[in-house]
Amino acid sequence: MDRALATRHVMQANKSKDTGPELKVRAALREAGLPGYRLHWKKASGRPDVCYPGRRIAIFVNGCYWHRCPWCSLPTPKSNVAFWEEKFARNRARDARNYDDLVRDGWKVLVTWECRLKRERFSPTMEALVAEVARADGHQEPCVIEVGAPPAWHLGVARKRLGRHGRR
Numbered sequence: 680m681d682r683a684l685a686t687r688h689v690m691q692a693n694k695s696k697d698t699g700p701e702l703k704v705r706a707a708l709r710e711a712g713l714p715g716y717r718l719h720w721k722k723a724s725g726r727p728d729v730c731y732p733g734r735r736i737a738i739f740v741n742g743c744y745w746h747r748c749p750w751c752s753l754p755t756p757k758s759n760v761a762f763w764e765e766k767f768a769r770n771r772a773r774d775a776r777n778y779d780d781l782v783r784d785g786w787k788v789l790v791t792w793e794c795r796l797k798r799e800r801f802s803p804t805m806e807a808l809v810a811e812v813a814r815a816d817g818h819q820e821p822c823v824i825e826v827g828a829p830p831a832w833h834l835g836v837a838r839k840r841l842g843r844h845g846r847r
């Protein structure tokens with residue numbers, strides 16, 4: 680990939696809002712009786728994908744590729760390696776800065792990942808998210824937590840560790 684093309688991809692990616700996983704999360708929050716959220720709210724640092732100002736809850740639904748999901752360990756492009764590594768490092772640093780700013784402003788930050796909202800992981804991840812939002816009264820301890828069911832390969836590893844007796 681040449682640099683101009685790479686840059687165009689980056690520009691397109693940075694514009695992406697309202698992605699599939701975000702829409703699914705919002706629908707599930709409404710179904711759970713938790714409407715009243717704000718989307719990409721300018722008054723919250725980093726414009727969280729979804730936030731509840733009254734509850735001081737900010738939710739980030741991170742795409743695994745651009746935000747460098749710790750679970751997926753996706754590969755870096757083979758050409759322009761330095762460019763991509765710098766780009767990804769900047770993305771990670773920006774995320775960390777946004778989370779820090781929100782915590783300083785008294786928010787509880789819930790971070791979830793695209794891969795944790797896929798297939799059979801969706802329901803357990805949403806249950807955990809909904810529980811966090813529902814119990815937040817705006818006076819909880821500000822912090823950053825990762826929310827979500829572990830990906831299937833992780834469960835596979837856990838099963839392997841349990842050995843034959845762990846299988847059903």
Ligand SMILES: [Zn+2]
Pocket residue numbers: 743748749750751792793794795
């Ligand atoms: Zn992932």
